[in-house]
Amino acid sequence: MKFDILSNTLLRQIALILSIFLLGGLLFIHLDSFIPALLGAYTLYILLGGWVKKMEEKWKMSRSVAITIVMLGSFLMFLLPMYFVGQVLFNSHTLALDQYSSFFKAVKGFVEQIEVKYQVNLLDEKSLDKVFSWITQSATQLLNGAVNGVTGIFLSYLILYFMLRERELLDKTLIKIFPLNQENSEQLLGEVNKLVFSNAIGIPVIGIVQGVTGLLIYLILGVPNAVLWFLVTCIVSMIPILGSALAYIPVSILLFANHENVRGMIMLLYGFFVIGSVDNIFRIWLQNKLGDTHPLITLFGVIVGVQLWGFTGLIFGPILFSLFLLLSTYYGREFQGKDENNSSSLM
Template sequence: MDFNVRIHPNKVRQVLFLSLLLLILVVLCIHFFFLLSALLGAVTLYVLLRKAMIRMTLHWKWKNGLSALSLMLLSLVAIVLPFGWLGSIVIDRISPFLQDPNAINHFFTQIDGYLQHQFHFNMLDKENLAKITNAITGLAPTLLGSTLNMLTNLIVMYFLLYFMLTSITSLEAWVRKSLPLRQENKILVLSQAKAIISSNAIGIPIVAALQGLLAVLGYYLFGVSDPVMWGIMTGICSVIPFVGTMATWVPIAVYTLAQGHVGQGAGLIAWGFIVIGLSDNVLRLILQKRLVDIHPLITVFGVVVGLDMFGFWGVIFGPLLLSLFILLVRVYINEFINDEVTVEAVTEDSGPDQKEK
């Protein structure tokens, strides 16, 4: 056996060069990680606005800069400002509540007393109640910090989006050229990535918004004070893994029962289970027929990862990253593994034929 294997100098230089690139990439990723949500947001808006940008520049003969600025303004008014407005409503309404531990203690004490009296179920002791109170009151500075962080990411996101839209032709040509895949897999990656981004960016907010509207209607019908604010909270909680909208309407219903309003509390429970709960499955089924069919587990675990990585925006970006990862695994198998299996099969099949010849 010959162990004197020589490695071509070009291979050595290539490995060293790729190692240097990887090192620089890791350093950049570490220091620019806080801008990752801005980049993902710019890519998401780019996918949603791409067709409109092409139509405005090619068919309507608008200039690139004017088209990009018009679409950015439209997206700001139609997408970003409504979220900001809803967030400001929630923060304004719950800030006094978060800063008053006695109000929080009273709310949960009422619920705990009702459960103990009716079902002999001790949900909270003093230690757990103190933990819940401290956790909720600690949300106030967190909300303020996340608001400032979201504003910074918003500015960076639109800065990136402007250059992406104005360079749409060269950008997409560069992406197609740079992908180290066969042509059919390039088409698969780009088409599926666009579909996945659109599905997550459109599907998740639509489901949350509709569940929030249904919750507002139910809270109004059964006499819950400030139904709009609690409806917004219910829509936001609809993306919480495993718990979903129950994180909002269950405590409200139990608190209503604890106040002695049995009919209203029972109505809220029925509305929550039947209307709000079932609407999630119905809405997702309808959207899946029009958008990419993303497995619910991808959404659940994507939100778990996304909330930890990006905060509020992780609701969308978490499932997006997980879906793209699964897509890239499929492409890798199609690009490399299937090819190796095919080559081995052809080699095995051709062996006896060659011997017979």
């Protein structure tokens, strides 16, 4: 009799779980284009939620007024400039690809000169064309993602409004969703919020600082399309390990190709010693202030994130990768200890 009851309960549980996964998968498939907007809304919620709470408790403002002020202020300070940057990238992405096309032609010409002079075969022409094709495709995907990210800002703000208005309910719901005990769920939510905050602030700030550092030398050396190269430097600087080298090395090679050897050498040395040093020093400072994220985690996260969400993946990709590792850690904390205790008690 007990076996029949357990069987019926187990069957109903399995049927319910399958229904949840089926409906969840169906919703995910048809709403996948809104995931960047949802992630952006939660990121803004982490960044702005404390200000709303402070206005309510310290300055005795109503929640609606506090939300309106915070959302309007953040839009004017951060997102409106991002909108104009997106427009510049959209209008000049063809020019950016032409610049990199010129860079590859210069590299190809230099290699051909070495091959003719020393009678050696250094580089397969088809391999170089494949590399250029891959970079062109990736750059186009990234720039298109930037435009889509700009258009998704307004949807993110709509979701953000309801998140801020139902702040307590959202936090309780997130804690209940985690399949962990109360203590571990609260700690995990705190770690996730810290992770989102450090990536949302740290990654763009590093890109902007290196972009400004690069813009100074672009203007001094009279590099054509200096503002465009500034934006390119900001974007590629968010990619760890390679980073800003994807900008200043092509610029220096283009200068060499135009027989401006002195300016090309200055650009190369400045990029390696100054821009690279700014990245290392500033990244260490941010890690001490906001939290340490290993460069390899950021690198693999960027690779996955760009493929999933385009431009916004530069930020959300590392968060996704770090969240995977974080959940694995909490799994061990939640269940492995219990398994050891159970086994010891049996013995």
